[in-house]
Structures are given as structure tokens and as C-alpha cells.
Amino acid sequence: MSTDWNSGVWPDWCPGCGNFGIFTALKGALSELGIMRERIVLVSGIGCSGKIPHFVKVPGVHTLHGRAIPFATGIKASNPELKVIVHGGDGDLLGIGMGHLIAMGRRNPDILVVIHNNGVYGLTKGQASPTLQLGRKTKSLALPNINSAVNPILLGIASGYTFLARSYAYDIEHLKACLKQGISHSGAGILEVIQPCPTWNNLVTMDWVEKNTYRLKDWDPVVKDDEDAVKKAQGIIGLESGERKALGTILVDRRKETFGKRIASIYKNYSTEPPAAQRVEVEGKALPIDLEKTFPRFFIQ
């Protein structure tokens, strides 16, 4: 893998942080996918995880806490040629940004959302995140967590996502494969990455991951038809209610129209001339729009 994927900015995560694994796997996936660097956009929220675009040598948009998805949606809808990938923490994407995560599933744009799931709010010093189990008390919490955990995979199915996978930050090869698959998928994807935060979360350790996860083996994630979709959803509920977390590709549904296709079915010119490809002036002058033809009902006489 070429070091050329490093932006040169020093990654300022704590030693041992799972974000390093995600960073490494991401660079590997991007280089192996062979997409033109300028055509990639990493869009992130706020948190330790949100800093990742600065470290990778591709265009990066580090946005607001919880808002990476709408930024990414606007970018993708305007210029469908760009490969758009969202990164955020579990607090960012499942707490403050939850509404956008659901809305994205409903739209099914060609965007992969990578959830750095460390069970805590890292950058604000370890408060409970939406994926922390009820009653747990990490070392950074004064009292046990009084909220139940949300499961991003189940939320993803309910919201209409067409790609769902889970991986682990320090299983670089597995994570890289999931990233490649998710980035190549056409439609909305969630890749949940179990990410140790040694600084605040003493519950999700490497040891814990060993004991509490397993690789999916005889699971075919690809949805074939409507009936299969129902079966798969039920199967996934089964998978996800187990004690141990499944790692691997959980759902691939290529049948649903992407947001881009939906727009193109209404705006006929969209597929050939999306907003970013349209002119808005001729030699510095407004386009020759014929107002009476375009807006007949506003004219009188």
C-alpha cells in the first residue's frame, strides 16, 4: 500500500485508539479500489473519529456534530460522479445525527456511512454513547448508563439501508474488505466498526472483542426478492439478538432504486446534466431564459 494516501497531517488520536485501524484499512481500501483521488470525498462529523478526513490524502469535509450525512447528501446529489464516504462516531451518527441517518436510509443515496462505534463520546471525555448497553459503567462514567442501547444494524434495516456490515477496527483485512464492498455498493450503506477507545472505554477491549464477536460464515447477505427480503430481515433480527456480535456483510440489497435514480426519474435531465454539470451563465450573463415560456402563469395580458 502506498504511503501516498497520507495527507501528511499527524493523526492526533491516543495511542492504541481503534481509529488508527480504521485509518489504515480505509487507505488500503481506497488505494485498492483505484478511484481517482480527487473524485473521492470523505465527509465526517465531530468527534475523534471526525478528524479522519484530515489524515487521508483525498478531499475531506469535516462538518458539524451529527450533520455529515446531509452534507454528504448535498454533495452527492449535486455531483453524482463523486465517491462520497461518511465517517462519524456512534455519538455523532446515532445520537445527535440519528434523524439524518434514518432519512438517508429512506433516500438510499450512493453513500457509505462508517460508524466508529466505541461506545462512548470520545472527544468530550467519555460520556455514554447510544450504543452503550443499559446499566454499564465505563471507567469514564460516574454512574451506570440509564439508557438502552440502539443497534445500528437493526436501525439500518428499518430505515431502508441496502448495505449493512460490521467489522472490527483492528482486523485490518476484514475491515478493508468490508470497506471496499460498502464503497462499491450502489445505495445507502452502514458499516459499523467496533472501535476500541482505550482512553475511556474499559469494557470494549481487544480481549472483549475476541470473546464477544464471531465471523459470519454460512450467511448469504444478498437479497433476491421480496420474500427473501422478509426472511433476511427476520434472520438478521435473530443474528443481532445473540450474545455475540456478528462480523461480516449482513445485508446487500441491490433491488432498490438509488436516490440518484429516483431524482433522474423525475428530473429527466439529471442523469446527463446533474447540477454540477450545468452552466448557469453565458459569458458572464444570465442564461437566455424565456420568462413567458418558463413561467406562463405569472404573466398578464
Added chain:
Amino acid sequence: MVKMDLNLIIGGPQGGGIETAGLLAVRALAMDGLEVFADREYHSNIKGKHSYSHIRASDKRVRSIKYPVDFVAALDVESIATHYKDLKPGGVLIHDSALLDKSLLKLPPMEKERVERLKAELDANGAGATVKELDEWLQRNGKVVLQYPFSKTIVEKVKLASPSIERAMNTALTTVLLRAAGMTLTKILEAVDSLFIEKAEARELNRAVAGAISDGFDELSGTKKLGTKILGQERPPRGKRMLVAGNDAVAIGKLIGGLRLQTYYPITPAADESFVIEQHAKLLDSEGRAVGSPIVIQAEDEISAICMAIGGALTGVRSATCTSGPGFSLMAEGIGWAGMNEVPVVVTCYQRGGPSTGLPTRHSQSDLLFTINSGHGEFSRIVLASGSHEEALDDAVKCMNLAERYQVPVIHLLDKGIANCVTTVDPPVFGAVERGKRVEKGTGEYLRFAIGDDPVSPRAYLGEELMWYTGDEHDERGHITEDPDTRRRMYEKRMAKREKILKEAPDGDKAVLYGDEGFEDLLVTWGVSTGAAIDALPELRSHGSRVAVLQVRMVEPFPADYISKFILEANNVIGLEANYVGQLAELIGCNTGFRIKSRILKYTGRLITQDEVVDAYMRIKGGEERVVLTGGE
């Protein structure tokens, strides 16, 4: 040429076709060669509560409404009860004769307080409590009442049965109104055809109704008492004109200005703008070829709407969103991000009555200080406040250009008055589309935030070069930094745009003076209130006052030097605006050190009217310092 100034009110229950009635009347008047300005008042309710259009027509340009009115056309009893006292001497009330026996005080949609106020008023007048008694009282007091059997006529002649009758009542009422004002049936039918140009079935129904109602008009009791006919005169031909609400004007302006991505989350009174854009998503040239097709995305909330628009702008697309107070609050963080990242994005903000959801469908000018201060920290932005429909259209184009020229968020500040009032405008003249500074290829490593002599750095779009953005402080490449020196230089680069904007803005974009040089009194105003002030000028002058109106258009960055010139020239400065504090007056105070003591204010949610400006000005001259206006229902 006949000098005329016609004021009409058409009222009825929300959802009862009053909006269409108003549009039909406005269209007919405009097609008769008149200038029109129509206010639309409605509750935050879908069906049943009182709503009305106040329409003004004149052979000279009008920009406001005025009381008392010449005609009140009422579709229901509440409209009679609400507007009978708005009639001027000799004014005409029109309603269905089927309403005669109805009580004025048993009206379920009316709030208890209003019923009590009305009762006290009717008692004091000695007007009685049924429509019939009120009619008689009005006639004793010099008004004309036209009672017309609308429903009966529609049933008998057009052979419509309930509930279709209800769909026809509005046209019936409008027909009598226009006939009473002197318009011929032929002209009314032309307006019907034009209004329903795309709806053949509705067109035929409404033609039939107008015809049947018009037939019986001359036999109507009361018609003989109508004064000289005001409409249907020969008028000099006018060029092509457009009839638009403010929402339409902004939508058209944005499209001319190159908008290609509009995002929004529904809110009154902003949402219609996006709807109009969606309806005209294909921009056609004179050969009928599409020269552009902007997309509209309904977001999941306003936070998403602003962030999506910013995302679009990063790809080089002219992007905008529109909202009103509550939605604008949610956008504040995104606007700050756009400021920090020097993103050209346009936010159209239509003020309505706050705080919170306040008066959701009513007028207000109380978000000026909020919009100029929205977002935390300090950053350059432009806030332009349009005072008329023409300006709203032109400014929408301008906002697109300014955003790219200076790479800043631009807020186009309007109000419900402009959003929902309908008026005639001349078709816009197409001007420049400035895309701003672009990076030249092959100049080495691209620095999105290059610091040079000009605070505006050359732009590349996502997809073209390597670049980074962050809401954190950043270096020239866009990477996070907390280095104090870089921080200072980046801060200064961003803030330096304010000076540049002020220096380069033409005077006319900053403020406009209406009226004589050599004024003594200066009415300082903004937004739609400007129209009432300008319309009031001739009357004020006829009282011998040397008064002018100063409309402030650019409120951020604030053109303090330019405004000061006018203020220092005046002997008395009077603020006029639709809020409690006098926000523009305060802003002028902050920026110029000049304290405007006299203020005319209104915060009932209704427009400031021409007559109110005249009265209030007189009261200020009589020594009052703060005049609070209360007119209109």
C-alpha cells in the same frame, strides 16, 4: 386620466376559496391596466377560520394597503362582522342574501374575546346583532349594501348542487364585487380564463358562474345606489407585466440567478417558494429548449436543509434554501460553518410573528438582529433586506452573485408581507452572473484558503483538486490548526471581507432615499413597511411636511457611513418598522452612535398601512415619542 385608488376586501372562511377569489379579483384589476397590491391574511388553520384579501388598485404604482375601504365582499357572516367598520362613507358591502337572518354573535370560529369585543362595539353603535339589522344600520349610516342570492342563483341557473356550490361561491362573490366596481362581464371572463389557463374544467365552471351571477346584477336592490363606475375606463396600454407574490418573485430571481440546488423543510410563509421552483424545474429558452433544470430536495429538517445546500455549494453548484424564524434558528450552526469555510450559500428567510411559532401566518419584521447575529463567533456574511417584490426578485439574483463573489453565506431577509402579498411587477432585466474567483490550473499545490492581498481566495470545486474543509480553525490547506498566528491571520482574512463588501457595494444596494432632498424629517424603514411609507409621502407633503423616506437595504455588513450622511442631514429621524424594539433603529444606533428616539412600531402581525403611517407621523409631530400601531384584523 382618472385618478383612482380602490380598496377592496374579500373575506371568507379559510379553505372556502377566498384565496382564489382574491387572485381572480387581483388578476382582473391588473388585466384592466391597473397597478395592484394585495395583502392576504389568514389564520394558521386549514379550514374554517376567517381569512381575507385586502386588495388595492390604482392607476399609479401602489406598494401598500390602505383603510378605509371602498368595498367589502363577504362570503360568510364572520367577514361581515369583522370588516363592516372598515368601509368608508359610501362604501359597499356585498353578501349572500341567505345570510340575512344569521346572528353576528354566534360564530364558532371566532375567539371568545373577539365575540365580546364585537358585541360591545355593536351595542355601542346601536347596530343590532343580526346581519339584517347590521345592514339596515349601515344603510342609515351612508353605506350601500348589496344582498345577492348567490347560492340560489347558482342552484337555479348553473344547476349546481351542494357541495359544488361552495366551490362556486367565491367566483360569484368576486363577480358581483367587480361588477359593482364597474367592470364588464367580458373583462371578468377574460380574467377567469387567464387564472384557470391550465385547468379547463374549473375554467368552464367559473365562466358559467360568473355569467349567471352577472345576468342578475342590474336588478339587484342597491345597485342603483352605486356611485360612478370606477373600473372599465379606457387606460393607456401597458407593457408586459407579471403578477407575483413575494415567494414567486424570489423563486424566479433564484432561477434567473443560476440556482441549481434548492433544499427546504416546509414552513409558512417560505415553503411556496420551493414549490414554485419545483413547478418550473425546466428553464426554457425562446425555442422551448431546456437550458437548465435545478433540483429541489425536501430535507428531513432545516438543519439538513442548510447542510445539504452547503454540500451542493462545495461542488460548485449555486445552492440555496429558504425558511422562516423557527427554521432559521436551526440553521444557525450550518450558517456558521459556511462562514468559517467561506462557502457561497444563500438562505432566504421570510420573517413571521415570533417568538417561537408565534403568529405562524402573520407578518413581522422582528428577526433583523437575529439574522445578522445568527451563528456563534464572528464571520463575514451579507444580509440584504428587500422592500418590495421587484427588489425581492432582483435581490434573489444579486444574493447568488454576492455569495460567489465574496464566498460568504448570504441571507436574503424578507417578511410575510412580501411573501404573501401579490403585486404587478415589470419583467426583470437580465444582468450579470458572477461566478467569483476560480483557481487557475497548474499553479501547483491548491490552497483552498490561500492568504493573499485579497481576502477572497481562488475557488476550486470538490472533484477538481485536493482540498479540506473543517469547522475548526484551519490553515491555508483547510487542515485544523490552533496555532495563534495562523488563527489571527485566517480570522482577519475572513473578517476583511466585510470592509471589501462595503467598499464595493453600490450605494443603491445599501439604502435608498425616497422623496425630496432638503428634507427636515426622515422616516427610516426597511422591508415591506417601506411601501407604506413611500405611499404616504404625497399626503404627508400635502400637509406641508418636508419629509423623506430612507429605506435601508443592506443590514450586514452595516453601511454606517452611508446611512449617517442622511441621518445627520435630517432634523428629526423617525423609525418605522414591524417589531417592538425598533430593531433597525437600534442597529443604526449601534453603528452610528445616533439615537433614533421617535419610533413607529407595529407587532399585531398585520401590515403597516398607508393611513397608519400618516396618522402616526402626525402623532410624532404632535410630541409622541413611541407610536404603536394596531390597525387591521
